[in-house]
Amino acid sequence: MTEVNQKTAYDDNNIFAKMLDGDIPYHKVYEDDKTLAFMDIMPQAKGHVLVIPKQKTADLANLEPEYAAAVLMTSKKVMQAQRKVFEREGIIQMQLNGAQSGQTVFHYHIHLIPSSIHELGRHAVAQADQSELANIAKQLAAAINDA
Numbered sequence: 001m002t003e004v005n006q007k008t009a010y011d012d013n014n015i016f017a018k019m020l021d022g023d024i025p026y027h028k029v030y031e032d033d034k035t036l037a038f039m040d041i042m043p044q045a046k047g048h049v050l051v052i053p054k055q056k057t058a059d060l061a062n063l064e065p066e067y068a069a070a071v072l073m074t075s076k077k078v079m080q081a082q083r084k085v086f087e088r089e090g091i092i093q094m095q096l097n098g099a100q101s102g103q104t105v106f107h108y109h110i111h112l113i114p115s116s117i118h119e120l121g122r123h124a125v126a127q128a129d130q131s132e133l134a135n136i137a138k139q140l141a142a143a144i145n146d147a
């Protein structure tokens with residue numbers, strides 16, 4: 001019988017864990033004691049941001065309540081900044097659990113994508129220009145600071 005409640009093991013060497021440990025560079029949008037938000041390196045639309053908890057957990061199954069709350073509060077901040085910077089209402093919130101769903105990095109994260117479900121680009125395929133990512137991160141960070 002298939003085990004449907006299996007836990008996805010947490011690998012300390014995943015790319016987001018390395019970011020939290022300061023070993024890998026990223027374009028930061030926001031950080032507080034429980035969360036970090038940064039630009040997705042292979043965006044599905046311009047302005048694609050990832051929000052992660054500082055709790056090291058692979059997916060939603062083991063996300064602790066305090067981190068679940070914190071990651072949503074940070075997502076709200078980021079989404080409001082995206083609305084302001086990109087002058088659009090439509091922002092997709094997406095989150096994948098397990099390889100079968102298409103999850104590729106096994107540290108829990110929320111995707112915030114200024115796009116429509118009907119126009120969404122392909123998942124984790126094409127790298128964006130680093131200077132464009134840096135520029136967008138700066139604009140979003142400023143919008144959060146101004147709020």
Ligand code: 5GP
Pocket residue numbers: 015026027038039040041042043050095096102103104105106123124125
């Ligand atoms: P998942 O498939 O796990 O839901 O999403 C993982 C996301 O992480 C993808 O959208 C992918 O583009 C992004 N990603 C993968 N490697 C890196 C990286 O090294 N840096 C950043 N900033 N994003 C990454």
